[in-house]
Amino acid sequence: MGDPELELGGAQDDFHSQFADELEVLAELEGTAALSPSRDPWPTVGRSRLTSEETVAGGDATTHCSPGGRPGNRKGSARKRQLADHVSRDTALPPTPRVKRPRLEVVKKLNFRPEEMEEPPLPDSPARGITPPLSPEVPTELWGKGPLDAGADVGLLQASPAARNPVLRRPPILEDYVSVTSTGGCRAFLVLRADPVGTGVQTPFIDTWRRGHGQLDLLGVSFASLKEQVDSERRQQLLEEAHRLSDTLRSLRSEEVQPLAAPEEEMASNQDDCQHCLWVDEFAPRSYTELLSDDFTNRCLLKWLKLWDLVVFGRERPARKPRPSVELARGGKEAPSSSKWKSHEQVLEDMLEAELDPSRRPRQKVALLCGPPGLGKTTLAHVIARHAGYCVVEMNASDDRSPEAFRTCIEAATQMESVLGAGGKPNCLVIDEIDGAPVAAINVLLNILDRKGPQDAESGGQVPTSGGRRRRAEGGLLMRPIICICNDQFVPSLRQLRQQAFLLYFPPILSSRLTQRLQEISLRQGMQADPGALAALCEKTDNDIRACINTLQFLHGRGRRELSVQAVQATRVGLKDQRKGLFSVWQEVFQLPRAQRQRWGQDPALAPHMLLLRDGHLGLGPRAAEAPLTTASQRFYHILHVASSAGDHEKVIQGLFDNFLRLRLRDSSLGTVCVALDWLAFDDLLSRAAHHGQTFQLLRYLPFLPAAFHLLFASGHVPRIAFPSSQQEAQNRTSRTQNLIQTLVAGIAPATRSRAAPQALVLDALCLILDILAPKLRPVSTQLYSTREKQQLASLVGTMLAYSLTYRQERMPDGQYVYRLEPNVEEVCRFPELPARKPLTYQAKQLIAREIEMEKMRRAEALARVGDSPQVDGVPPGAKAPLGGAGEKGARPPTSHSHEGQQLEQRLERILKRAALEEKPERDFFGRVVLKRAAALSAGDVAPEMDAAERHIGTAVGRSDVWFRFKEGVSNAVRRSVYIRDLL
Ligand SMILES: Nc1ncnc2c1ncn2[C@@H]1O[C@H](COP(=O)(O)OP(=O)(O)OP(=O)(O)O)[C@@H](O)[C@H]1O
Numbered sequence: 014m015g016d017p018e019l020e021l022g023g024a025q026d027d028f029h030s031q032f033a034d035e036l037e038v039l040a041e042l043e044g045t046a047a048l049s050p051s052r053d054p055w056p057t058v059g060r061s062r063l064t065s066e067e068t069v070a071g072g073d074a075t076t077h078c079s080p081g082g083r084p085g086n087r088k089g090s091a092r093k094r095q096l097a098d099h100v101s102r103d104t105a106l107p108p109t110p111r112v113k114r115p116r117l118e119v120v121k122k123l124n125f126r127p128e129e130m131e132e133p134p135l136p137d138s139p140a141r142g143i144t145p146p147l148s149p150e151v152p153t154e155l156w157g158k159g160p161l162d163a164g165a166d167v168g169l170l171q172a173s174p175a176a177r178n179p180v181l182r183r184p185p186i187l188e189d190y191v192s193v194t195s196t197g198g199c200r201a202f203l204v205l206r207a208d209p210v211g212t213g214v215q216t217p218f219i220d221t222w223r224r225g226h227g228q229l230d231l232l233g234v235s236f237a238s239l240k241e242q243v244d245s246e247r248r249q250q251l252l253e254e255a256h257r258l259s260d261t262l263r264s265l266r267s268e269e270v271q272p273l274a275a276p277e278e279e280m281a282s283n284q285d286d287c288q289h290c291l292w293v294d295e296f297a298p299r300s301y302t303e304l305l306s307d308d309f310t311n312r313c314l315l316k317w318l319k320l321w322d323l324v325v326f327g328r329e330r331p332a333r334k335p336r337p338s339v340e341l342a343r344g345g346k347e348a349p350s351s352s353k354w355k356s357h358e359q360v361l362e363d364m365l366e367a368e369l370d371p372s373r374r375p376r377q378k379v380a381l382l383c384g385p386p387g388l389g390k391t392t393l394a395h396v397i398a399r400h401a402g403y404c405v406v407e408m409n410a411s412d413d414r415s416p417e418a419f420r421t422c423i424e425a426a427t428q429m430e431s432v433l434g435a436g437g438k439p440n441c442l443v444i445d446e447i448d449g450a451p452v453a454a455i456n457v458l459l460n461i462l463d464r465k466g467p468q469d470a471e472s473g474g475q476v477p478t479s480g481g482r483r484r485r486a487e488g489g490l491l492m493r494p495i496i497c498i499c500n501d502q503f504v505p506s507l508r509q510l511r512q513q514a515f516l517l518y519f520p521p522i523l524s525s526r527l528t529q530r531l532q533e534i535s536l537r538q539g540m541q542a543d544p545g546a547l548a549a550l551c552e553k554t555d556n557d558i559r560a561c562i563n564t565l566q567f568l569h570g571r572g573r574r575e576l577s578v579q580a581v582q583a584t585r586v587g588l589k590d591q592r593k594g595l596f597s598v599w600q601e602v603f604q605l606p607r608a609q610r611q612r613w614g615q616d617p618a619l620a621p622h623m624l625l626l627r628d629g630h631l632g633l634g635p636r637a638a639e640a641p642l643t644t645a646s647q648r649f650y651h652i653l654h655v656a657s658s659a660g661d662h663e664k665v666i667q668g669l670f671d672n673f674l675r676l677r678l679r680d681s682s683l684g685t686v687c688v689a690l691d692w693l694a695f696d697d698l699l700s701r702a703a704h705h706g707q708t709f710q711l712l713r714y715l716p717f718l719p720a721a722f723h724l725l726f727a728s729g730h731v732p733r734i735a736f737p738s739s740q741q742e743a744q745n746r747t748s749r750t751q752n753l754i755q756t757l758v759a760g761i762a763p764a765t766r767s768r769a770a771p772q773a774l775v776l777d778a779l780c781l782i783l784d785i786l787a788p789k790l791r792p793v794s795t796q797l798y799s800t801r802e803k804q805q806l807a808s809l810v811g812t813m814l815a816y817s818l819t820y821r822q823e824r825m826p827d828g829q830y831v832y833r834l835e836p837n838v839e840e841v842c843r844f845p846e847l848p849a850r851k852p853l854t855y856q857a858k859q860l861i862a863r864e865i866e867m868e869k870m871r872r873a874e875a876l877a878r879v880g881d882s883p884q885v886d887g888v889p890p891g892a893k894a895p896l897g898g899a900g901e902k903g904a905r906p907p908t909s910h911s912h913e914g915q916q917l918e919q920r921l922e923r924i925l926k927r928a929a930l931e932e933k934p935e936r937d938f939f940g941r942v943v944l945k946r947a948a949a950l951s952a953g954d955v956a957p958e959m960d961a962a963e964r965h966i967g968t969a970v971g972r973s974d975v976w977f978r979f980k981e982g983v984s985n986a987v988r989r990s991v992y993i994r995d996l997l
Contacts, residue, residue, distance in 0.1 A: 179204040292566040293559055296534050298392060301400050305530055305558060306393050307520045309358065314382070314393065314496070316365045317515050318401040318441070320375035321494045325439050326402065364515060372490065377515035378462045379495045381447075383502040384519025385593070387557030393519075394443045394496045403441035403494070410497075411449035419454040423461055427493040441494050448499035452506045459509055464489050501594040522556045524548060531561055535576065540569050542576035549581045596734060598659045599668045602652060602723045603676060603732040645724065652723040656716035664737070666696060666715075669722050671737035676726055685725045692721050749840070756836045760817025780842045786813060786834075787851040795860065810864045820862035832858035874920075 181202045184190055189205035298304050304311055322328040370376050382390045391407075398405045406426040413422055426442040447455070502511060502518070528547045535542040542565070554560035564584060568576060593601070659665050673689055680686070696718045703711040754771050761769055769778065788805050791798070798806065813819060820832040832855060843849065853861075935943040 179206070291563070292534060292538070293562045296530075296537075296562065298389075298396055301396055304389065304393060304396060305522050305526050306389050307522070310517055310519060311393060311397065313361050313365065313517055314380060314397050315401060317375065317377070317380050318397060318403070318494055320365070320369065322401075323369065323373045324492050325494075361515075361517070374492070375515070377513065378491055379458070379497055379510065379514045381502065381507075381511060381514035381516050382496060382498045382519055383448075383500065383516070385521070385555065385557070385597075386500055387554075387559040388519055388522055389558055390498045390519050391443070391445055394498060398441040398443065398494075398496065401441075402438060404438035405443055406440045407443045407445060409445045410454065411446040414449075414451055414454060416451075416453040416457045419450070419457045420461075423458060423495070424489070427461075427491055427495070439493060441496065444495060444497045446499065447497040447510075448501050448504045448507060450506065455506050455510055458495075459513070461489065461491055462513060464491065503594050503596065522558065524551045524556055527551050527556050527558060527561060530558075531565065534562060535565055535569075538565075538569055540565065540574055540576060546576045546578045546581050549578045550576075553581060593655060593659060595659070595661065595664055595668060595736075598655055598665055598719070599672065599734045600732060601655050602669060602719050603672070603726055603728070603734070605727045605729050606648065606651070648727070649720050649724060652720040653716055656719035662715050663700075665719060666693070667737035667740045668734065669719060671739050672732065672734050673722060673726055675735075676732055677728065677730060678726075679728070689722060689725055692718050753836045753838055753841055757816065757818075757838055760836075762815050762817075765815055775841060779838055782812075782816065783839060783842065784851065786818070787853055790853070790857045790860065792854055792856050795864075806861075806864060809861060810868050813861070813865055814868060819865045820858045822859075822862070831855070832862060874916075 181190070181204065182200075184192065184202045185204055190202045191205060192200060192202050194200045301311070301315075364377060367376055382394060384390055395405050395407075408422045408426070410419070413419055423442065423444075426440050444450075444458075497510070497514065499507065502516070528544055528551055531547045531550065532542060532544065535547075547561075550561050550564060554564070564581075565576070568580065568584065573580065656662070656665060670693060674686070678685065696715060699711050699714055703709055703715075754775060758766060758769060758771055758774065786809065788809055790806065791802065795803070795806065818838070819835050821835040823831055823833050825831055839849065937943055
């Protein structure tokens with residue numbers, strides 16, 4: 014854009030050149046006025062306007078008029094004023110969307126060719142906005158008809174050329190203007206006009222204004238209209254939400270006021286609630302009668318809670334009526350109650366009938382409810398505790414796992430002031446998922462249970478009454494009932510708690526009761542469900558209440574208003590990824606499912622082992638799809654699922670291995686047993702390949718073994734299952750045997766050891782060695798042995814010493830003494846149940862043991878002697894020992910008993926002499942000789958050496974040459990004929 018002042022400066026040189034334009038314009042004006050005498054230069058407000066761009070694009074072809082556009086209002090002095098064609102929006106016009114006009118293209122080009130500037134606007138272009146007065150070049154038809162034309166000539170005559178046509182080819186004389194140069198180099202001059210409305214002046218965002226509120230309509234719909242639309246939509250939404258909420262509130266209130274409304278009304282009012290809440294919560298039982306669990310269990314738990322009444326509420330226990338069965342038993346001759354075997358129910362009844370402990374609490378301070386998930390254990394605990402007048406405090410042992418958190422929770426719930434919390438009711442603590450708690454946390458609970466009150470010490474004390482004084486006196490004594498809930502009672506951490514708790518096993522819910530309840534629920538929710546479909550659902554979920562109700566709600570939520578068996582079977586929801594206990598897994602493997610039991614034995618196609626024996630496969634191929642196998646394959650997949658989710662595969666397999674031979678086998682040819690053993694071997698191979706070779710994808714085949722066992726051995730009988738222990742025992746034996754071999758090998762003489770590798774020893778040598786070590790020895794004194802026998806004995810002793818074997822005396826639990834081989838390698842190579850092949854007598858073993866000891870002493874002494882005297886011939890003393898190594902065995906005759914005696918005597922003498930020589934006078938602290946000794950010596954005139962010996966080894970022994978030590982169980986200790994006088 015050029016500078017107007019410079020432009021003007023160039024035009025001031027001569028008058029003609031300066032005013033030539035004006036003259037021209039005046040001439041033009043005169044011509045236009047003559048052409049359109051009736052044109053209205055000030056169109057009404059309702060007339061459409063054009064923006065400045067349109068004005069520019071259309072040259073003088075604008076048809077707008079505004080108050081500010083009037084010539085009388087114009088003020089030409091302010092150069093910085095807004096362009097006159099930037100006029101305010103017409104507020105009277107509705108903000109209707111308008112079509113983008115093709116003329117906008119022209120604006121973008123900004124090409125001010127003379128012919129374009131004079132080009133008339135399109136006849137169909139909407140007339141909007143307030144525009145400057147008409148340019149004389151604008152054709153008449155552009156102005157439309159009617160009122161717009163009225164009085165046009167009045168203003169027109171008064172208007173200057175610039176006022177009529179703001180876009181000029183030459184600069185205006187009297188008015189301010191802005192020069193504009195097009196991209197093609199063509200120049201035009203825009204007249205500046207006043208903006209009395211102030212729209213353009215006030216807004217700092219002129220460009221925004223141009224884009225947003227101008228006439229370009231780039232959005233197609235004006236921004237304001239869009240905004241308004243959004244606002245109205247939002248308003249509508251809020252209104253709808255408010256309606257919905259008020260409806261919900263109303264329905265809730267009506268439910269409270271009228272709980273038994275007509276089913277239709279109820280259905281309608283519940284429809285909204287259903288979207289928001291779970292049916293399991295909505296239909297959770299609130300009272301005792303609504304419980305679905307077994308009545309006996311419910312009653313037992315309630316009775317146990319009632320046992321706490323005395324300490325909690327101070328209520329006396331009602332006097333018990335004697336049970337008729339007990340009476341009968343007392344009256345009758347045989348008393349069945351005294352029989353050894355009691356059913357679980359009887360045991361529970363007895364516990365509930367038992368006397369309270371000295372502190373007047375039940376003997377079992379904790380009730381432990383255990384059973385599969387979703388059967389309503391937690392619900393039962395809540396309902397029964399509320400029914401018994403308690404305020405239930407629940408904690409989840411899986412969440413609060415640390416012992417400290419456990420202690421705090423338990424103490425807070427049972428002993429703090431909050432016991433009289435909500436509604437003035439005492440608390441009953443419910444600890445859910447206690448099988449998830451660590452041992453340390455369970456120990457905290459056990460410690461709390463074990464706390465003893467003063468009444469425990471002095472039984473029969475005063476009945477504790479409620480109040481702070483009593484609690485203080487009892488310290489931390491547990492005075493509130495605790496109900497623990499778990500899924501698996503056999504987890505190791507619960508072992509101790511189980512022994513102390515009132516154990517209630519939660520039996521499966523009766524399918525008929527659950528079906529009835531489900532029917533009620535589906536009816537209330539407007540869902541049609543036939544009992545067959547509901548029974549199928551119960552069966553599918555193992556009578557899990559939660560899973561059943563959730564499945565119903567899920568199907569209802571998907572728009573299903575009718576439940577069929579097919580729908581239940583096709584639904585993949587409602588199955589909980591539950592982990593069953595080991596016993597239940599074993600039981601499921603060995604027992605047919607309920608529905609199967611009646612049919613078992615009638616349908617030959619169901620003979621399960623046929624599945625495994627035929628073609629040696631499991632019926633997983635096309636055969637599995639055949640009709641008769643459908644039920645069996647269902648069972649197969651069920652067990653496969655159970656085994657996969659059991660987790661501890663090794664234990665499962667151990668249980669199957671330990672128990673399968675105890676079952677009643679129907680197959681007399683033991684074919685099933687052989688197949689089962691093959692499976693076990695296969696499982697071993699698989700596990701080994703998976704773990705050794707790290708090919709873990711093989712692990713997926715492990716659960717097939719339980720499924721195979723199920724098809725082979727499942728029957729209708731309840732199996733008697735024992736916890737597997739054989740694996741553990743075998744492991745213990747293995748490690749014990751390995752230790753024995755290690756000890757044996759470590760004790761073998763080095764020369765022999767080099768040829769006795771452990772495996773070769775076990776497999777080849779040991780059994781034979783044991784035979785060698787059992788020669789026939791006559792049960793007489795060795796003095797009566799022939800030379801050959803003596804040689805035999807010496808050889809035996811030599812062999813045993815070479816392998817570092819001996820016999821050790823042991824006392825049996827019944828008081829008997831026996832000699833055992835040590836290390837007892839007999840265990841390694843003999844089956845425990847089988848008798849030893851050539852057992853040695855007690856005396857023979859005793860003799861051998863003694864000879865071994867003697868030989869050891871001899872060797873030690875020889876070594877000591879060689880150590881004292883300088884070695885002459887360079888031969889090691891051990892090698893020269895009389896009954897030396899195994900290589901020399903039998904070479905030397907066995908030493909006689911008299912020789913032994915001589916040796917012992919000599920040894921004794923030496924010891925005594927040495928002791929006498931070493932005798933030194935007793936000195937006091939300062940090194941002076943203590944005189945007391947001298948006085949004693951003077952009293953008895955005995956040789957000082959003898960006395961010294963006596964002092965050393967006692968009076969009786971010290972003065973005799975021989976002494977005996979009594980060794981219990983050694984028979985030869987009393988066989989020798991010894992006179993008393995020899996001992997004195
Ligand atoms: N008689 C009943 N009628 C309707 N719903 C019930 C009934 N009993 C229990 N439920 C519902 O079943 C659901 C499961 O119950 P609950 O939590 O007591 O089972 P649980 O055996 O403790 O399971 P978990 O071991 O998984 O904790 C609950 O939501 C409860 O509302």
